[in-house]
Amino acid sequence: MAKDLKDTLQLPRTEFPMRANLVQREPARLAWWEKSDLYGAIQRNRAEQPAFVLHDGPPFTNGDVHIGTALNKTLKDITLRYKNLRGFRTPFVPGWDCHGLPIEQKVARELQAKGETVSTSGLRARCDAFSEGWIERQKTQFKRLGVLADWAHEYKTKAPEFEADIVRTFAAFVERGLVYRSKKPVYWSIPFETALAEAEIEYRDHVSPAIWVRFPVAADVAQARGLPADKPLSVVIWTTTPWTLPANLAIAVHPEVAYVVADLGAERIVVAEALLASVLAAAKSEAPAHVVATVNGRDLEHLAARHPFIDRPSPIVLADYVTTDSGTGAVHTAPGHGSEDHLTGLRYGLPAYCPVGDDGRYVNDGQVPADFVGLSTLETVEDLAAKRTSPANIAVLKRLAETQTLFARQRYVHSYPHCWRSKTPIIFRAVDQWFVSLDGRDGTASSPSPRAVALHALPEVRWIPSWGENRIRGAVEARPDWCISRQRSWGVPIVAFYDTQRTPYLDAGVVRAVAAKIAERGSNFWYDAPASEILSGVPLPAGWPPASELTAGRDTLDVWIDSGSSHAAVLRRSQGNTQWPADLYLEGSDQHRGWFQSSLWTSVIAYGAAPYKAVLTHGFIVGEDGKKISKSGQYEKPPTSDNFIAQYGADVIRLWIASQNFTEDITLSEKILNNAAEAYRLFRNTFRYQLSNLCDFDASRDAIPFAHLDALDRWALHQLFTLERECVQAYEAYEFHRVYQLCNQFCAVTLSAVYHDILKDRLYTLGTAHPLRRSSQTAIHHLFHTLVRILAPILSLTADEAWCHAHFNQDLPSAEGLVGKDPRLASIHLQDWPSLPAEWNQPSLDADMVRLFDIRRRVNESIEPLRAAGKLGKSLDAAIQLTTRDADSLTLLTAHRDLLPELFIVSQVEVTSATSAEGGVAVGVRHAQELGHHRCPRCWRWVPQLCSTPHGEICPRCSEAL
């Protein structure tokens, strides 16, 4: 009979499964999105609406999608899905950054391992294929995350049309007169006669001659500085690269370090006070030394010492990087052979003098001693095998000995950079590079400099969070001129030509003409064709030699110009219906110095304004210990997007992302992901409860107008009204974690613990079409349709799944299901954001309910001891007595008298006023049985009297329902 009665209840029914099985089931929905071209449908749906353009920052194409990259793309997806629901047209063209050293290096190493040698264009072809392979893999991985984009029309920086726009960015630099040529030291491989990047350096032990060298100070110079001049005086430097001495232009000392003039008997030397002992030890000096003067480094500035064997001065300069850890505290400075030296040289107006040619041998420049010319500066493979130092070192040592400027020497073993391919030591060598002046060049004084325009543009942009503006401002202000040339192969060529004397020829018109050819033929053509072909049909500017005498340059552009040109190549060309400037750039905070900045420079130079209206940044993922995820070591598998999805499914990962305040460090741990999974289940079950209780509800037929709804249901809609308003605020501020918190608490407290729980009695036991039941179903209907939209940007797959169940009673819309219906029904993502009627705002009702829920809480507290004592099981077994002398409370309780048993989920509530009672409301609890009541086997409530029906003894209300 119990079974019989149970069948008379309106129990919830739905095919929406409780268990998500996301890992297994998500791919089907993703496949359906793709098959049905959901992205295209969404774009068509909003074709006439104002656009919100988020411009995608391109990930690099050399590996699987990392969880950090997944975070970035998911935040973009959440943003765009929200904007779409709000009615904006949201084109999203994903991009990939394809050129660059990491790929070139990886490919080159693979080739080397296989013993293959290929031409430049052959290497480029391999790089192209390598990059393309990762694009496809990453695309699959991004799709698996649920990211919706124009995947069929992505942008790639290696595409010919894109490359052409990169070249045109360069043309804009040239047009503005900003491009100039200057020397800069780079790592240089002698055997390969090529520049190397940091990543191509291997550190190996190397035996160098460490030498202490006297730089004589003339007597009159010393005297002018108040230094004793009656004996030979010299500044002693220490170096492990004797071959760089011909390029010495200065001696650096630290301004705050104390230096001494030490008398050694026959001579006096200047070294740092702290290093005097070690210097003497190196020279094995037996003679007693005594200090005759002490002076601060700062006071030595501009003191003109002499080069030990070349007739020129070597002035003393100041530099903060000088230490007293080793050496003499006086640092040999050759701006053409060291990065720090170069910067120091710039401060003192010293040239990046480098008398070493591409082949690593001294050139004949009239300054290098004639017998040095042609000597190799560093060891060849043969030299290394024979364990002998380089010819240049030998020559320098010999010359120092001859000029009696060698103070001491030692054999010195240290870690030294080597070329990864030839295994020979590398040299630091200044070579000509292309620079972009950020402060304007000759002839452009009338127009503001790029830096001025950039700084002017910053306040026009909305920076989220706001400190982003300060950060990029610092970077923009401090940035030196932009070195845009790289001696690489896998990149976009710098369209410059050279005559037989290596004189460069550069012209914006020529650059643009070549760009047009690259757009058609790809940039490989630059490497395969002779200059005459590259320039055929291109009118040469006056003063250029004939094309037959020119060769095309081999430098490539800094890859930051590649990605920094994306706004021109994509937005300016309205690719995928985008537009310039973008409404939003959204990347990690490291991009303040990267893409945000490179895009800003290219844009202000070419178009005079920033390419974005707003820039949103997120932090980086760290482990439980607060250390960055790669160093955290808490995961055995690599932290790729796929590895996490394989364990949790995309929607749990998306929920985790949404739950975090992403402007700060984002913590990732198993515990936190399990939290997200727990919250996911809460949302899923909330949808399930709602769907299952709407199984017999047709809004068009059964819905009840708001004014006629039961008070509890109106209250629920009031709560929903508030939730929606707050969620919109949170979304607009990009505070997705607030949306998460709000929805989580709404579902856990307002719905699950209160509203949904109270409703069970009504929904299950009343007659199908009972007004009270329909009233609650009306509210549930609104709750579902609002909540599913609020959560759709975050739980994109699950919200869509719930949506389909609401409309088709199955996972995915069927063809038949859609016949005769609006095709927009096919997906939640084709819906509009709900606009909730203002009448749902019921503050006074809410105030009443707040007080009633407070009493409810106290009722629950009062029931608990009886439960613990085993006197009571479910709350429906309880009969409650509320006693108050407080007129307000009495009015409140009386007004909602009928609602109280439902509200408390008890069988009876008696309200009495008592003059003797304390203030407030006193709660009394009894088992309903004590009142002589009987339990209705159908609805489980205890009532004074059961009545006989064909279904047995049940309560009058149930009898009526049947």
Add this chain to the structure above:
RNA sequence: GGGGGCGUAGCUCAACGGUAGAGCAGCGGGCUUAUACCCCGUCACGCUAGAUAAGCGGCCGGUUGUGGGUUCGAGUCCCACCGCCCCCA
């Protein structure tokens, strides 16, 4: 070393310069009509009390990484330190 941030319960997040709060997890129960679901209680110091009772303490216990400062009043503003993240050197 320089620049930009962050630090509140085990976790995720709140809190106009004005009483430090939620959810989750944990712990203890209950239900079996959302059932691998759901409900109730408890849970950021200490003390006292207690079984159909809860209170007390506030200058002298604690309270937002630590220590100072400004203020009638500081999680919030300022300074220093510690730890961590991003960028640069």
